[in-house]
Amino acid sequence: MFEALMIRRADGVVTTRLEQVGPDALPEGDVTVQVSHSSLNYKDALAMTRGAPVVRRFPMVPGIDLAGRVVQSHDPVYQPGDQVIATGWGLGESHWGGLAGMARLPGRWLLPRPGGLSARQAMGIGTAGFTAMLCVMALEDGGLTPASGPIIVNGAGGGVGGMAIMLLAQLGYEVVAVTGRPQLHAYLTSLGAAEILPRDTLSPTGKALETARWAGGIDVVGNDALATMCASVMHGGTVAACGLAGGMNLPLTVAPFILRNVRLQGIDSVMCPRPRRMAAWARLARDLDPTRLDSMLHDAPLADAIGIAPRILAGHIRGRTVITVA
Numbered sequence: 014m015f016e017a018l019m020i021r022r023a024d025g026v027v028t029t030r031l032e033q034v035g036p037d038a039l040p041e042g043d044v045t046v047q048v049s050h051s052s053l054n055y056k057d058a059l060a061m062t063r064g065a066p067v068v069r070r071f072p073m074v075p076g077i078d079l080a081g082r083v084v085q086s087h088d089p090v091y092q093p094g095d096q097v098i099a100t101g102w103g104l105g106e107s108h109w110g111g112l113a114g115m116a117r118l119p120g121r122w123l124l125p126r127p128g129g130l131s132a133r134q135a136m137g138i139g140t141a142g143f144t145a146m147l148c149v150m151a152l153e154d155g156g157l158t159p160a161s162g163p164i165i166v167n168g169a170g171g172g173v174g175g176m177a178i179m180l181l182a183q184l185g186y187e188v189v190a191v192t193g194r195p196q197l198h199a200y201l202t203s204l205g206a207a208e209i210l211p212r213d214t215l216s217p218t219g220k221a222l223e224t225a226r227w228a229g230g231i232d233v234v235g236n237d238a239l240a241t242m243c244a245s246v247m248h249g250g251t252v253a254a255c256g257l258a259g260g261m262n263l264p265l266t267v268a269p270f271i272l273r274n275v276r277l278q279g280i281d282s283v284m285c286p287r288p289r290r291m292a293a294w295a296r297l298a299r300d301l302d303p304t305r306l307d308s309m310l311h312d313a314p315l316a317d318a319i320g321i322a323p324r325i326l327a328g329h330i331r332g333r334t335v336i337t338v339a
């Protein structure tokens with residue numbers, strides 16, 4: 014038996030509880046992993062508190078990230094004892110995820126744990142850091158370099174935003190952080206932000222184009238914030254959009270695209286193809302400063318995850334929450 018967070022729905026009511034589960038209940042898959050660490054992401058918090066729209070079948074073990082040790086494998090690539098990680102692919106949405114002592118999943122979803130990273134560090138990075146890296150790669154694909162000018166990052170106090178600041182700063186970019194929490198000033202400076210601006214910096218003014226201030230941007234908020242970011246980047250700039258913490262809408266005109274040659278690149282970490290995944294994780298393992306990474310992390314046992322989830326949705330958690338499973 015092992016402990017698992019379990020999301021159930023009965024009579025339209027969604028509940029999440031810690032349960033004891035037997036290995037026979039595990040879903041199909043060719044590799045069984047003893048999970049040592051997972052993490053709590055915005056998506057996990059949505060799944061655990063509301064179910065919809067994240068959870069696509071019940072009962073569901075949440076957890077879009079996992080790290081652990083292979084205990085059984087029918088995939089020739091993996092042997093018992095191998096240290097592995099997995100993020101996305103529907104974990105915690107349509108396939109039981111990482112917030113449990115054991116997981117069973119297709120071997121093609123796994124990656125060997127990147128060299129030099131502990132399981133705790135890998136989950137500290139997790140989907141948030143992986144997504145931040147994909148956003149940075151999108152800016153690079155758009156032709157941006159540190160010489161292009163400052164990069165704006167919103168949701169700076171959260172997981173993706175903080176990771177993006179850290180990565181960009183280490184690559185030599187001038188990073189402008191946007192946060193709704195002025196009390197995080199010292200923390201964001203320690204991650205590498207050169208300037209910290211309030212959330213209303215990205216409030217709409219009604220103009221199709223704003224003063225061009227940034228070479229590029231990383232947006233985790235969506236809605237007005239993403240629209241204003243697109244309208245405020247310089248000619249030839251790129252914006253990477255990955256989140257919806259502020260809503261699903263995009264109240265935008267075509268002006269930034271046809272008058273400033275702005276590129277808006279969507280980012281999906283869930284179904285990211287394996288070669289790009291491996292490239293992103295290799296860069297994360299190589300480039301992230303372990304001391305700065307550690308300053309973003311706080312640890313919690315599996316049983317505490319249920320209480321932390323609403324605080325993530327309320328925007329009260331700073332950085333990344335690593336869940337120690339075993």
Ligand SMILES: NC(=O)c1ccc[n+]([C@@H]2O[C@H](COP(=O)([O-])OP(=O)(O)OC[C@H]3O[C@@H](n4cnc5c(N)ncnc54)[C@H](OP(=O)(O)O)[C@@H]3O)[C@@H](O)[C@H]2O)c1
Binds near residue numbers: 234326
């Ligand atoms: N596309 C993908 O593959 C992918 C992958 C990972 C995450 N995401 C999405 O990216 C977003 C951020 O994820 P995360 O894990 O970083 O979440 P998180 O740790 O909870 O951080 C979200 C941050 O957004 C800001 N925020 C929250 N509500 C806001 C609002 N109403 N208006 C403006 N800012 C708000 C807050 O930062 P401040 O307090 O500093 O302002 C908060 O800390 C989520 O929407 C998540 O679903 C997408």
